[in-house]
Amino acid sequence: MESMKLPVFKTTPVDDIPTIVSRLRNTFYSQKTRPAEFRIKQLRKLYWAIDDHKEELVEACRRDMNKGYFEAMAGEVNWVQNDIVFQTQNLEKWMKDEKPADIALTNRLVSPRIRKDPLGVVLVIGAFNFPVNLSFGPMVGAISAGNTVLLKPSESSPNSAAVMQKIMEESLDPDCYACVQGAIPETSALLEQKWDKIFFTGSSRTARIIAQAAAKNLTPIALELGGKNPAFVTKKADARLAARRLLWAKTMNAGQLCISQNYILVDKDVAPSLIEELKVAMKEFFPDGAKKSKDFSRIINTAAFNRIKRMVDNTSGKIVIGGTMDAEELFIEPTVVLVDDPKDSLIVEESFGPLIPILPVDNLDQALQIANETHATPLGVYAFGSKEETKKILDGTRSGGASINDGIFHGIIPNLAFGGVGDSGTGAYRGKASFDCFTHQRSITTTPGWMEKLLAVRYPPFYGTDKLKQFNKMGFLTPDFDRNGDKKVGWLWWLLTLGTASASKGASRAALVAGLYVAITMLMQRRALRPGLA
Template identity: 75%
Template sequence: MTTIKLPEFSNTSADRIPDIVSRVRKTFHSQKTRPAEFRLKQLRKLYWTIVDHEKELMEACQRDLGKGFFEALATEINWVQNDIIFMTKNLEKWMKDEKPADIPLSNWFMSPRIRKDPLGVILVIGAFNFPIQLTLGPVIGAISAGNTVVLKPSENCPNCAAVMQRIVEEALDPDCFVCVQGGIPETSALLEQKWDKIFFTGSARTAKIVAQAAAKSLTPYALELGGKNPAIVTKKADMRLAARRLLWAKTLNAGQVCISQNFILVDKDVASSLIEELKTAIKEFFPNGAKNSEDYSRIVNIQAFNRIKKMLDNTSGRIVAGGTMDAENLFIEPTVIEVTDPKDSLLVEESFGPLIPVMPVDNLDQAISIANEVHETPLGVYAFGSKEETDKVLAGTRSGGASVNDGFFHGTIPTLAFGGVGDSGTGAYRGKASFDCFTHQRSITTTPSWMESMLAMRYPPFAGTDKLKQYNKMALLKPDFDRQGNKKVSLLWWLLTLGTGSASKGAFRVAVLVGAFVALRMLMGGRVLRNSNGEWLIIQVKS
C-alpha cells in the first residue's frame, strides 16, 4: 500500500507577521482585489488546486482526526468545492449596486443606492474539528467580497494545515492571500495587528481573547462558537427516527461538532424506549463495533480525550450503552448515559465528543425550562414531536439555528446562513451570507446641480421663514395609528371591506381601483407618483 507523502508542518516566525500583514494591506489599497474577474479567477484556481490535492487532503483528515473517506469528502473537501462553485455562479450578481426600498419621493432624484465594498484585510482563524471546511469556507467568502486575507489554520490538525498552506500558495496570489502557521505565540502576534475584520471559529474561551484583542482597535469580528445544545423529545415523537437522527449527529466526527446536541431531554414515559432505540441504532451504524469501523473518527488529541473522560468520570448518571475508551488510539465509544440531575457535569459542560446524556423530564414545559437554564443561547436546538409541540419549543427557546425532527440538518445546508446568537457566536456566513459577512454595504447618493432651488429650504436663515413647513411637507411622515396604538382605517378601506369579512378581498379591490386610476392618468399624459406619506401625486407632463 502506497503511503501518501504530505508536506511538513512548520510554524511561521512571529517576527514575519507584521511584514506579511503590511504586504497584504498594501495590495488591498492598490485596488487589485476589487475587479470581479480577479476574484473569480482566484476562486476558480482554488477549486482546481483542491481537486489536484484531494488525496492529500483525505490523508491529512485521516491522520489528524481518523476521518473516513465519506466524512472527509462530504463534510470537508466536496463541501468547499460546492461553496466555490456557488460563489462563482452568483458573485457578479451580488456585487451590483442595490436600489434601496421605501425611498421618499423627495429623495428619488438623488439616485440613492447601496454599493458593495470589500472591508479590507481579513484574518481567518480556523478550527480543528472540520479543519478544511471551517478554514477555507470563510476564506472563500472573503475572496468573493474582494478582500485580502491572512488565514491561520488550527495547529491541532497539523497535516491538514500543511496541505492547506500548499494549496493556498499554489492557487492564490501571494500578495493578497497568505497562510500563517503556529500556535498560541503566532496567534497572539496576529491579534496584535490591525485588521478590518477577524473571523474566528473555536471555543468560547478563546473567543473572549479574540474579542478583547479586537476591541483595542475597534475591529469588527465574527465568532462561530458552540454551546450546550439541547434536544427535546416528546411522547408524540417517533422514537426510532429520533434515536437514529440524534445518533448520526453525535457520532459524526466522533461528536466533535459544535452544533451537535449536548444532551437529550425526553418525556419520562418514553425515555426507556428512546434509550433502547439508541442502542439498536448504534449496532446498526457500527455492526462490528465503532472501534473497528473505518467510518468512525478519533478524538483530536490526548488533552481533548482526557477532558471528555473526566466529564464521564464525574457524572452521577448511569452508563446504559458504550463507555469503552482507549487513550493510546484516542478512541471513545458512542456512550449513552441516563442522568437525573440538570446540574450533572454532562449537561452543564460541552462534551464535544460522543457522549449522549439522556435525561427524563415530567413534561415539555420542564424540558424547555431546563434547556434555557443550562444554556440560554445555544448554537442549535433540536425538537422532536408534533408540530404543536415543536412550535412550542421554538417559541420557548433561543438558538443560533434549529432543526425540527432531526439533528442539526439546518447546519448541513451549505447555502443557508449559519451562525450563533449570544454566547454561541455572532455573525453568520455560508452562501450569500459569506459574501455579506465580508462586505460593507455603503450607502451612496448623487445630488444633481439642478435641484439646488428645491434644496434651498435646508440653508439658513430659518427664523422668520416657512422653510420648516416646506421641509415637513416633503419629509415628515404622518402616523397611521392613533394615541391608543390602534391602526387607523380610511373611509375608503372601510367601505371596500364592509360586509366582506376579508381584508384581503378589500385590498384586492383597492389595488384594482388604484391600478385603473394610475392607468387612466398615464393615458391622459400624466405621471403618477407616491410621496413619503403614501399619498398619490399626479404630475402633468407637457408635450
C-alpha cells in the same frame, strides 16, 4: 495511505507576521482585488488546487483525527469545492449596486443606492474539528467579497494545516492571500495587527480573548462558537426516527461538532423506547463496533480525551450504551448515559465528544425551563414531536438555528446562512451570507446640480420662515396609529369590522348583517348630502 508523503507543518516566524500583513494591506490599497474577474479567477484556481490535492487532504484528516473517507470528502473537500462553484456563479450578481426600497419620491432624485465594498484586510482563524471546511470556507467568502486574506489554520490539525498552506501557495496570488502557521505566540502576534475583520471559529474561551484584542482597534468580528445544544423528544415523537437522526448527528466526527446536541430532554414515558432504539441504531451504524469502524473518528488529542473522560467520571448517571475508552488510540465509544439531575456534569458542560446524556422530564414545559437555564442561546435546537409541540419549542427557545425532526440538518445545507447568537456566536456565513459577511454595504447618493433650487429649503436662514414645513414635505411621515398604539382606521372600516367582531364573539349572523346595513345606509346618506360626490 501511510506511505503518502504530506508537507511538513512549519511554524511561521513571529517576526515575519508584520511584514506579511503589511504586504496584504498594500495590495488591498492598490485595488488589485476589486474586479470581479480577479476574484473569480482566484477562486477557480483554488478549486482546482483543492481537487489536485484532495487525496492529500483526506489523508491529512485521517492522520489528524482518523476521519473517514466519506466524512473527509463530503464534509471537507467537496463542501468547499461546492461553495466555490456557487460563489463564482453568483458573484457578479451579488456585487451589483442595490436600489433601496421605500425611498420618498423627492429623495429618489439623488439616485440612492447601496454599493458593495470589500472590508479590507481580513484575518480568518480556523478550527481543528473540520480543519479544511472551517478554514477555507470563510476564506472563500472573504476572497469573493474582494478582501485580501490571511488564514491561520488550527495547529491542532497540523497535517491538514500544512496541506492547506501548500494549496494556497500553489494557487493563490501571494500578494493578496497568505497563510500563517503556529499556536498561541503566533496567534497573539496576529491579534496585535490592525485588521478590518476577524473571523474566528472555536471555543467561547478563546473567542473572549479575540474579542478583547479586536476591541482595541474597533475591529469587527464574526464568531462561530458552540454551545450546550438541547434536543427535545416529546411524548408524540417517533422514538426510532429520533434515535437514528440524533445518533447520526452525535457520532459525526466522534461528536467533535459544535452544532450537535449536547443532551436530550425526553418525555419520561418515551425514554425507555428511545434508549432501546438507540441500541438498535448503534448496531446498524457500527455492526462491528465503533472502534473497528473506518467511519468513526478519534478524539483530537490527549487533553480533549481526558476532559471528556473526566465528564463521564463525574456524572451521577448510569451508562446504558457504550462507555469503552482507549487513551492510547484516543478512542471514546459513543456513550449513552441516563441522568436524573439537570445539574449533572454531562448536562451543564459541553462535551464536544460522543457522549449522549438523556434526561427524562415530566413534560415539555419542564424541558424548556431546563434548556433555557442551561444555555439561553445555543448554536442549535433539535425538536422531535408533533407540529404543535415543535412550534412550542421554537417559540420557547432561542438559538443560532434549529432542525425540526432531525439533528444538525440546518447546519449542513451549504448555501443556508449559518451562525450563532449570543453565547454561541455572532455573524453568519455560507453561500451569499459569506459574501455579505465580508462586505460593507455602502450607501451612496448623487445630487445633480439642477436640484439646487429645490434644495434651497435646507440652507439658512431659517428663522421666521416656513422652511421646516417645506422640508418635512420631502419625507416626514404621518403616523397611522393613535396615542394608545392602535392602528388608525376610517369610520367605514370601523363600522364594518364592528359587525364582524360581534359575529366572531358568538353573536348571531343577524348582528353582522345589521352592522353592514347601517354602514351602507350611512354611506348613502353621506353621498346624498354631497351632490358633487360621484
